[in-house]
Amino acid sequence: xxxxxxxxxxxxxxxxxxxxxxxxxxxxxxxxxxxxxxxxxxxxxxxxxxxxxxxxxxxxxxxxxxxxxxxxxxxxxxxxxxxxxxxxxxxxxxxxxxxxxxxxxxxxxxxxxxxxxxxxxxxxxxxxxxxxxxxxxxxxxxxxxxxxxxxxxxxxxxxxxxxxxxxxxxxxxxxxxxxxxxxxxxxxxxxxxxxxxxxxxxxxxxxxxxxxxxxxxxxxxxxxxxxxxxxxxxx
Numbered sequence: 001x002x003x004x005x006x007x008x009x010x011x012x013x014x015x016x017x018x019x020x021x022x023x024x025x026x027x028x029x030x031x032x033x034x035x036x037x038x039x040x041x042x043x044x045x046x047x048x049x050x051x052x053x054x055x056x057x058x059x060x061x062x063x064x065x066x067x068x069x070x071x072x073x074x075x076x077x078x079x080x081x082x083x084x085x086x087x088x089x090x091x092x093x094x095x096x097x098x099x100x101x102x103x104x105x106x107x108x109x110x111x112x113x114x115x116x117x118x119x120x121x122x123x124x125x126x127x128x129x130x131x132x133x134x135x136x137x138x139x140x141x142x143x144x145x146x147x148x149x150x151x152x153x154x155x156x157x158x159x160x161x162x163x164x165x166x167x168x169x170x171x172x173x174x175x176x177x178x179x180x181x182x183x184x185x186x187x188x189x190x191x192x193x194x195x196x197x198x199x200x201x202x203x204x205x206x207x208x209x210x211x212x213x214x215x216x217x218x219x220x221x222x223x224x225x226x227x228x229x230x231x232x233x234x235x
Contacts, residue, residue, distance in 0.1 A: 011083075011086060014079045014082055014083050014086075015079075015083055015186040016186055016187050016188075017075055017076075017079040018076060018079040018080045018083055018183070018186055019182070019183035019184070019185070019186030019187040020183070020187060021072045021073075021075050021076035021079070022076055022080075022179050022180075022182075022183040022186075023180075023183045023184075024072050024076075025072060025073065025076060026176060026179065026180055026183070026205075028069060029172075029176070029209060030205075030209065033209060033212045033213060035049055035053075036212075036213075036216055037212065037216070039149065039152070039216060039219075039220065040219070043147070043149035043150070043225075046148065046149045046152075047145050047146065047147060047148055047149050048145065050146065050148045051144075051145045051146065054146075073126075077119070077123060080115075080116070080119060081116070084115070084116045109178065110174065111174040111175070111177045111178035112178045112182070114171075114174065114175075115175060115178055115179065118171045118172065118174055118175040119175060121168060121171055122168060122171070122172050122175060125165075125168045132151075132155060133148065133151060133152065133155075136151055138150075138151050139151075150226055150227075152220065152224075153220050153224035153225065153226045154226045156217045156220040156221050156224060157220075157221065157224070157226060159221070162217045162218070162220075162221045165217045166214050166217060166218065169210055169213040169214050169217075170210055170214065172209075172210065172213070173206045173207065173209060173210030174206070176202070176205065176206045176209060176210075177202050177203055177206035178202070179202075180198070180201070180202035180205060180206070181195065181198035181199045181201070181202040184198050185198075
């Protein structure tokens with residue numbers, strides 16, 4: 001009898017892992033955007049939101065969340081890389097004759113053929129994002145609330161970082177467009193009847209998420225006030 005590990009790390013198993021973890025990360029991206037949109041309410045709302053995440057359950061909530069998210073992220077990266085490597089080796093044996101849509105469930109497109117590259121770029125961006133906004137030095141008010149708003153706005157006052165963020169968010173949109181519907185296909189929840197619907201949903205979600213993530217750095221670059229103070233009621 002095959003062990004669970006050997007089944008999970010088979011060709012089909014790795015695609016299932018990639019699909020499940022991809023959907024989980026898709027959900028995280030959507031929730032993360034909703035939280036980030038509190039920036040438009042004002043510095044007080046955003047700082048209080050970030051403070052809640054850091055201090056809820058005496059700080060245990062954020063650690064529990066990270067304990068789940070980090071393995072999901074790592075499994076997604078490892079399984080996606082190995083699937084891409086296996087597919088590439090198989091493709092070399094038969095040779096590519098065309099980059100066009102092969103029909104059926106292949107749905108070959110710019111999004112699908114660049115998944116590994118957009119994924120790598122997003123991975124490096126996430127590492128930098130964590131370093132900049134989680135471990136940076138923040139101003140703290142008398143109530144212990146970090147002025148994360150000021151840190152974010154100050155960072156996005158740089159045209160280079162703002163432009164790079166916009167580029168990465170657009171490429172993330174391409175990554176999500178293919179990743180969303182193909183995740184359902186990988187775990188066996190897609191067929192010829194539902195696949196066109198999933199593709200349309202993927203396009204809508206990708207566009208909405210991309211717009212949401214792009215308008216934040218652009219707005220802060222143009223209108224953000226780095227001198228805004230932290231704490232409840234800050235404006």
